[in-house]
Amino acid sequence: MRAQFVLSEIGVGLRRNLTMTFAVIVSVALSLALFGGSLLMSDQVSQMKGYWYEKVNVSIFLCNKSDAESDPNCAKGAVTTEQKNQIKSDLNKMSVVDDVAYESQDEAYKHYKEQFGDSPLASSLTPDQMQESYRIKLKDPEKYQVIASAFNGRDGVQSVQDQKGILDSLFRLLGYLNWAARGVMAVMLIVALLLIVNTVRVSAFSRRRETGIMRLVGASGFYIQAPFIMEAAVAGIIGGTIACAFLILGQYFVIDNGVSLSTNLPLINFVGWDAVLTKLPLILAASFLMPALAAFFTLRKYLKV
Amino acid sequence: MIRFDNVSKVYPKQTRPALRDVSLEVEKGEFVFLVGSSGSGKSTFLRLVLREERCSQGQVHVLGKDLARLSNWKVPQMRRQLGTVFQDFRLLPNKTVAENVAFAQEVIGKSRGEIRKSVPQVLDLVGLGGKEERMPGELSGGEQQRVAIARAFVNRPRLLIADEPTGNLDPQTSVGIMKLLDRINRTGTTVVMATHDQNIVDQMRKRVIELEKGRLVRDQARGVYGYQH
Numbered sequence: 001m002r003a004q005f006v007l008s009e010i011g012v013g014l015r016r017n018l019t020m021t022f023a024v025i026v027s028v029a030l031s032l033a034l035f036g037g038s039l040l041m042s043d044q045v046s047q048m049k050g051y052w053y054e055k056v057n058v059s060i061f062l063c064n065k066s067d068a069e070s071d072p073n074c075a076k077g078a079v080t081t082e083q084k085n086q087i088k089s090d091l092n093k094m095s096v097v098d099d100v101a102y103e104s105q106d107e108a109y110k111h112y113k114e115q116f117g118d119s120p121l122a123s124s125l126t127p128d129q130m131q132e133s134y135r136i137k138l139k140d141p142e143k144y145q146v147i148a149s150a151f152n153g154r155d156g157v158q159s160v161q162d163q164k165g166i167l168d169s170l171f172r173l174l175g176y177l178n179w180a181a182r183g184v185m186a187v188m189l190i191v192a193l194l195l196i197v198n199t200v201r202v203s204a205f206s207r208r209r210e211t212g213i214m215r216l217v218g219a220s221g222f223y224i225q226a227p228f229i230m231e232a233a234v235a236g237i238i239g240g241t242i243a244c245a246f247l248i249l250g251q252y253f254v255i256d257n258g259v260s261l262s263t264n265l266p267l268i269n270f271v272g273w274d275a276v277l278t279k280l281p282l283i284l285a286a287s288f289l290m291p292a293l294a295a296f297f298t299l300r301k302y303l304k305v
Numbered sequence: 306m307i308r309f310d311n312v313s314k315v316y317p318k319q320t321r322p323a324l325r326d327v328s329l330e331v332e333k334g335e336f337v338f339l340v341g342s343s344g345s346g347k348s349t350f351l352r353l354v355l356r357e358e359r360c361s362q363g364q365v366h367v368l369g370k371d372l373a374r375l376s377n378w379k380v381p382q383m384r385r386q387l388g389t390v391f392q393d394f395r396l397l398p399n400k401t402v403a404e405n406v407a408f409a410q411e412v413i414g415k416s417r418g419e420i421r422k423s424v425p426q427v428l429d430l431v432g433l434g435g436k437e438e439r440m441p442g443e444l445s446g447g448e449q450q451r452v453a454i455a456r457a458f459v460n461r462p463r464l465l466i467a468d469e470p471t472g473n474l475d476p477q478t479s480v481g482i483m484k485l486l487d488r489i490n491r492t493g494t495t496v497v498m499a500t501h502d503q504n505i506v507d508q509m510r511k512r513v514i515e516l517e518k519g520r521l522v523r524d525q526a527r528g529v530y531g532y533q534h
Contacts, residue, residue, distance in 0.1 A: 213395055216355075217460070218385030219412035221378065 009227035010234060013203050020199040021235050024291070027195055028239025031188035032287055033246040036279045038181040040247070043271045045174050047115070048167070057141045060087065060134040060151050061158045064105065067131070071158055079132065079156030087134060087151065096146050099137040105130040116269045131158060189290075192239075196232050196294040203228055204303045211303060225299050232295035233288040240287020244280045251276045306464055306495045307331040307354060312363035314349050314519075322361070323349040325519040331497060333463075336490045338506050339499040340530055341516035347499040350516065351468055354497070355387065356380055368463060385413055388457030388465040388494075392472035394449045396441040402428065402452050403437035409456045423459055431455045431485055447478035451485065458489055465489060467498040471505060479505060503530040 014021050062084065063074035084102075091100045103111070108130035136147060144162040152160050204211065214224050255261050255270050262270050307330065314324040324346045331337050339347050352358045353365050356372045365372045368386055375383060396405050403424050410420045428434055431451040441449050450470055457465060467486065471479035483505055490496045500506060506513060506529060513528030514521065 209395070210397060213397065213408065214412045215381075216384065216389045216395075217409040217412055217456070218381045218383070218387075220381045223412055223414075 006226055006230065010230045013207070013227060013231045014234065016206060017199055017203055017231075020195065020202060021231075024192065024195045024199055024232070024235045025239040025242065027188055027192035028236050028287055028291065029242035029246070031185050031192050032240055032243035032283045034181050034185035034188060035286070036243060036247045036283050037250070038178055038185060039279050039282075040271055040275060041174060041178045041181065043275045045171055045178070047269060047271060049171070057138045057162070058136045058144055058147045059161050060136065060147070061161065062087075062132040062134075063156050063158045064128065064131050066129060067158050073153070073158050074156075076155050083154075083156035084132070087154070087157070090150070091134060091136065094146070094150070096138055096140060096143040097136055098139045101135040101137075103133045103135055105132055108133065117272075193290070193294050196236070196291045197298045199235075200228055200232055200295045200298040201302050203231060204299060215304070225296070225303065228299055228303070229292050229295045232291035236291030237284065237288040240284045243283050243287065247276055247279065247283070306333050306335070306368065307497065308364075308366040309353075310364040310366075312353065312360045312365055314346075314353060314358065315361045322519050324353070324360070324516075326363070327516075327519075327521045328363075329514060329521060329524060331495060333495055334490070334493055336487070336496045336509070336511040337498070338509070338511055338513045338528075339497060339516070340501070340506060340513060344518075345516040346519040347516055348468065349519075351466055351497070351499060354464075354466060355384065355389065381413075385460060386463050388454075388460070388462035390450070390453050390457050390465065390467040390470045392469040394441070394446075394453045394473075396449055396452055396456075398441055401438050401440055402433060402444070405441065405452055406456045406459050409459050413460065427455045427459045430458070430488075432481075445478070446474050447481060450474065450478075450482055454482070454485060454489070458494070462494060464495045464497070467496065469500055469502075470498065471500065471502050476504060483509065506530040 062079040063071065063077070065078045067074040068077045088100065088102070091097050105127050109125070109127040112125065112130065138144070138147070148160045148162070151157050211224050251273065253259060261268075309327050309329050312324055312327045313322050315322045327346075327350070339350060341347050349358070353360055353372070354367055356365075356367070356375065359373060368383065370383060372383075397408065400408065406424050406427060407420045410423065415423075425434070425437065428437060431454050433448060433451050433455065436444070436448070441452060444452070450473075454470070465486070470486070471482050474482060479502060486496055486498065487509070510527045510529075513523065513525050513530070515523035515525075515531075
């Protein structure tokens with residue numbers, strides 16, 4: 001196999017089919033950018049769900065020392081051991097409660113660190129600024145009000161939060177967005193595949209003279225097909241590179257700088273560069289494997305060997 | 306070289322067979338004319354030898370191999386030992402004469418050095434020395450066919466298949482092409498040539514195989530184009 005010969009064939013093929021090649025590149029770039037975006041959105045959602053999201057329905061946050069100074073709910077000072085024991089035993093008596101977990105300040109600090117990592121808010125925090133809490137799993141998630149009315153305003157209780165209720169609507173929205181992105185991706189992917197099939201078909205047809213002669217002089221099937229497959233793969237990998245650029249630019253301009261969601265919405269911990277960078281090899285691999293396979297199966301039909 | 310045992314070929318969606326029960330053998334070093342009117346089965350015969358088609362019945366042996374049992378991926382290996390020449394030359398118009406001949410060696414992975422050595426050699430043999438850098442469009446029909454023969458012969462095949470190589474050429478040019486094919490035959494290469502050219506067949510006095518409606522109707526050593534009635 002002579003590399004130079006194959007490379008020159010690829011160049012000729014791509015230039016001869018410039019418009020189709022361009023269409024393939026654009027559709028591959030868009031579909032794979034959406035693919036990467038949808039993966040990142042899933043990452044974002046699971047990151048926002050944090051430690052307790054899947055496990056509990058309601059959280060009772062208890063007063064700590066700093067709350068005692070600033071929060072009117074905690075005017076009677078930080079929570080005491082007796083108050084905690086009282087809350088715990090009351091919770092255990094309630095029939096709507098399925099399970100109760102206690103989170104100490106240290107554990108709260110640890111979970112917070114895990115979720116928010118190196119955000120500026122997290123780094124200025126110390127464990128004794130965290131609140132102790134009871135995390136409650138309900139038998140029926142709708143029964144939040146029972147807990148809220150029983151514990152809101154009690155001494156030592158700072159607040160009762162139906163976290164899951166608040167977050168669920170947001171996650172539902174993100175989920176819909178994600179499915180929409182995947183839907184568009186699927187359509188773009190089909191468009192990309194059809195374009196590749198057609199490009200390869202046209203390419204094979206316009207070079208049937210060469211391939212016919214190659215066949216007669218005994219070129220192997222692989223040797224005849226390689227330029228076409230490589231052509232599709234080269235167009236695909238250009239599209240994949242563009243898709244990667246989209247993701248990098250998106251992360252840079254929407255989250256880090258420019259629109260700068262990370263500074264404008266400091267309470268949301270956005271996915272970082274590590275999440276973006278791990279998606280890039282996946283996208284590049286898909287960008288040349290997919291067209292190469294599509295070309296291979298097209299050639300089996302349209303290029304007799 | 307070539308052996309047909311009771312070979313029949315029916316193309317899909319056709320009832321009349323293109324070849325019916327043809328048996329023959331071509332020995333190493335022979336020069337064979339294949340004659341017959343259009344639709345007599347000449348092209349089918351050649352396509353079976355090149356294994357562009359498989360026969361419906363019987364057995365085709367080429368270069369000692371049973372083509373029915375030759376797996377698809379081994380077909381290129383077999384074709385490298387065959388040379389093919391066609392009526393329409395089948396040259397690449399955007400490559401020079403030398404590049405057209407070199408193409409046959411490039412696609413089977415011959416080294417650059419080998420190509421540089423063998424291309425001028427074979428072009429000299431066909432009488433095109435000095436025209437290496439010309440484009441096929443600048444050449445006469447006879448010269449183009451010589452390029453095609455050079456390409457077919459550059460890998461030193463054991464068998465040369467020619468499908469009406471003089472069909473597009475005037476009688477005088479045709480004689481030149483026939484002399485060339487005869488010379489190639491004398492190097493030990495078996496030549497099978499399908500033709501309509503009566504003069505050539507009558508002059509050469511080689512073995513003649515005649516097909517009619519797919520049947521072998523004549524196989525004559527030192528034959529002529531047709532029976533004189």
